[in-house]
Amino acid sequence: MNSKAAVLITGASSGIGAVYADRFAKRGHALVLVARDRVRMEELAQRLRQENGVTVELLPADLTDSDGLARVEARLRDDSRIGILVNNAGTAAHGGFLDQAPDDVAQLISLNTTALTRLASAVAPRLAREGAGAIVNIGSVVGLAPELGMSVYGATKAFALFLTQGLHVELGPRGVYVQAVLPAATRTEIWAKSGRDVDSLPAVMEVGELVDAALAGFDARETITIPSLPKVEQWTSFEAARKAMVPNFLQVHAAERYRQGS
Ligand SMILES: NC(=O)C1=CN([C@@H]2O[C@H](COP(=O)(O)OP(=O)(O)OC[C@H]3O[C@@H](n4cnc5c(N)ncnc54)[C@H](OP(=O)(O)O)[C@@H]3O)[C@@H](O)[C@H]2O)C=CC1
Numbered sequence: 001m002n003s004k005a006a007v008l009i010t011g012a013s014s015g016i017g018a019v020y021a022d023r024f025a026k027r028g029h030a031l032v033l034v035a036r037d038r039v040r041m042e043e044l045a046q047r048l049r050q051e052n053g054v055t056v057e058l059l060p061a062d063l064t065d066s067d068g069l070a071r072v073e074a075r076l077r078d079d080s081r082i083g084i085l086v087n088n089a090g091t092a093a094h095g096g097f098l099d100q101a102p103d104d105v106a107q108l109i110s111l112n113t114t115a116l117t118r119l120a121s122a123v124a125p126r127l128a129r130e131g132a133g134a135i136v137n138i139g140s141v142v143g144l145a146p147e148l149g150m151s152v153y154g155a156t157k158a159f160a161l162f163l164t165q166g167l168h169v170e171l172g173p174r175g176v177y178v179q180a181v182l183p184a185a186t187r188t189e190i191w192a193k194s195g196r197d198v199d200s201l202p203a204v205m206e207v208g209e210l211v212d213a214a215l216a217g218f219d220a221r222e223t224i225t226i227p228s229l230p231k232v233e234q235w236t237s238f239e240a241a242r243k244a245m246v247p248n249f250l251q252v253h254a255a256e257r258y259r260q261g262s
C-alpha cells in the first residue's frame, strides 16, 4: 500500500474522528472528512492544512440519509487516491431498550451498522483489485459486554467486530488490512449527546491517547485493537475458546442434553 494514501474518515467533525484526522495529517496523508457539520469540519481542515501542508477535502453527508450515504459510497468507489477508510461515525442511545423508540433504534442501527457496512462494501472491491489498503471499523468494548445494559448500541458494536473479523478472513489474503478498534469510555461528546455524564464514570481515557493507541495497533497490523485492555492474553484466550468451539457445531444429532426420551 502507498503509505501516503488518502484517508477518508467518517465522523470527523469531533471526538475520535477529528483526532484520527489530526494524526493522519501529521503523518502526511491527504484527507477526506465526512460528517454533517460542515462548519466544524472546515475549521479542523484549515488547521490541518496550515499545520501539515496536506490536502483536506470535505464531504459533508448525513450517513443515515440514502442520498448522503450514496455520495460517500461513490467517492470511495471512484477515487483511487483513497486507500484507507476509517469507519468511525456513530451514535449511542438514550436510556435502556424499553425507553427507546423504534425509530430512534432504527436510526442508530442505520448509522452504526448499515452505513459502516455500505462504506466498507463500496471501497473493498477496489482495494482488493489493487491488493492494498485498509479499512478501520470503530467498535466498542460494549460490543463484548451485554451486561452493561446498552443492548442495541452494543449489538451494533458486536456487528462491527464480527464484520471486521469476517472481512479480515475474506480480504486479508487479497492484501487489504482490516482493523476493529474497541475503545472503552473515552472523553468525547458522545456521552452528553446521549444524555450521560462522562465524569460520573470511574475511568475515562482522553481521546488523543485512545487514537494514538489505536494507531499503534494499526501500525502493528492488529486485527482487533482494544486500547484499554491491560492484558492482551485475556482477548487471545477468549478468541481461542471461540475458535475451539467452531469445529463442534456441525453434528448429525442434537447434543445429549436436548435428546428427550431417547
Ligand atoms: N467516546 C466513547 O466513549 C466511545 C466511542 N466509541 C465510538 O467511537 C465513534 C466516534 O464517537 P465519538 O468520537 O466518541 O463521538 P462524537 O459524538 O464526538 O463523534 C461522532 C461523530 O459522528 C458524526 N455523526 C453522527 N451522526 C452522523 C450522521 N448521521 N452522519 C454522519 N456523521 C454522523 C458526528 O458528526 P456530525 O454531528 O457533524 O454529523 C461526529 O463527527 C463512534 O462510533 C462511537 O460509537 C466507541 C467506544 C467508546
Ligand SMILES: CC(=O)[C@H](N)C(=O)O
Pocket: 092, 139, 140, 141, 142, 183, 184, 185, 186, 190, 191, 194
Ligand atoms: C460511547 C458509549 O456510549 C459507550 N459507553 C461506549 O463505551 O462505547
